[in-house]
Amino acid sequence: MxxxxxxxxxxxxxxxxxxxxxxxxxxxxxxxxxxxxxxxxAEKNEVSVPAAEFSIIFEDSHLLVIDKPAGVAVHGGSGVSFGVIEQLRASRPDAKFLELVHRLDRETSGLLLLAKKRSALTSLHEQMRDGHTDKRYLVLAVGDWKNKRQHVKLSLHKYTTADGERRVTVAADGQPSHTVFSLLRKFEKFALLEAELKTGRTHQIRVHLASSGFPIAGDDKYGDFALNKALQKADATRGALKRMFLHAHQITFTHPESGKRMTLNAPLAAECDRFLQSLGPALPH
Incomplete structure (x- = not known):
């Protein structure tokens, strides 16, 4: 189901x-x-799931960590008949156990953890629940960002629209949510930030930035829609951006069997890197 x-x-x-x-x-x-x-x-016709492998960042007998491309759902549902997990299972029919450890939005690229053993899944879920993992994202915010390091603490409420779409809004009675943003590079109209999640709420980075007046470039739910449309068209001075600029670039956790602390990285997606280069040299900050 x-x-x-x-x-x-x-x-x-x-x-x-x-x-x-x-x-x-x-x-x-x-x-x-x-x-x-x-x-x-209701009985459904069986959907044929095409087998697929993704860029592997790390793999052993307990874990599989991939670099998920933007535009690919992590699992089927909500109008999508299959996602990363179904495609990986189709490409690895002998795998006895393969489960998502966490999720990424369809529009977000980057590191996605999967467990190959139930013990690994349980261990990583406990680490995430107890705040013992460190997840960091690269994000391009629209606007004149000032602070080198900024904490955003806004409570978030999740709801579903009339057409079944998941949305999140800032609400006093919502779930406590905390993101730390660090300024990496500043441009005339944009800022490249690293977002460090202290809590892991749905759409947290997207809503924290949009509610602070700095929507994510290319965000089709909470962003500047007119600007997004303009960004999709390349011109003589700037490349095109046809996706949301949000990339899960680093995660730190304790290996469920060895107990060793691990930090994994995924390079910025090529289309985001190209757009960044097209903005020219960064401004001093």
Whole structure:
């Protein structure tokens, strides 16, 4: 069953634990009584999933870390019949276990962790929940960014639009969210930032920047739509940008078996690098 369907019945309060409503964040404990409503899923024609391999950053018997391209969903659902996980499983039919450790937006490129053993999945989930991983992104913000290092703490509320699209907005009663932005390069109308996630909320970097007045170049949900349209067209002085400029470039975690601290990097996607070069030399900051 699609995860979106499961989240929908959770949101509607149809799943009960000990006769009370719960949300998807609730963690079951021994002795809980769980009530699940009858669920009927329409018969679907089997979708043929094309096998695919992606650029591998690291692989061993416990982990697979790839460099996901922009425009590819991490899993099927919400109008997408398959994603990275389904394609990798199709290309590795002998793999007994292969699960996503975390997710990236379809429009975001960069490091994506997959577990090849359940013990690795459990270990990495615990590290992420306890704040023992370090995820960093490269992002091109629109506007005159001033500070070398800036903390953004805005609570975020997740909701679904009438047409089923996931959206996030800043709300006082939302989930606490914290991003640290460091200025790497400054241009006349843009700033290249490194975003360090202190929490891992849906669309966190995108909404934190947009709400602060510095939308991400190419962001089709929270960005400057007129500017995005202009950026898609190359001219004599500037290359085109036909995607959102957000790239998961570094992650640090403890290897689930060896216990060694690991830092992995993925180079900036070629199309983002080309656009950056077209902006010319950076300004002093």
């Amino acid at each position: 699609p995860k979106s369907h499961i989240y929908r019945i959770l949101r509607s309060g149809e799943v009960r634990v000990n006769k009370g409503r719960i949300d998807q964040l609730y963690r079951l404990v021994q002795g809980d009584l769980v009530r699940i409503p009858p669920i009927r899923v």
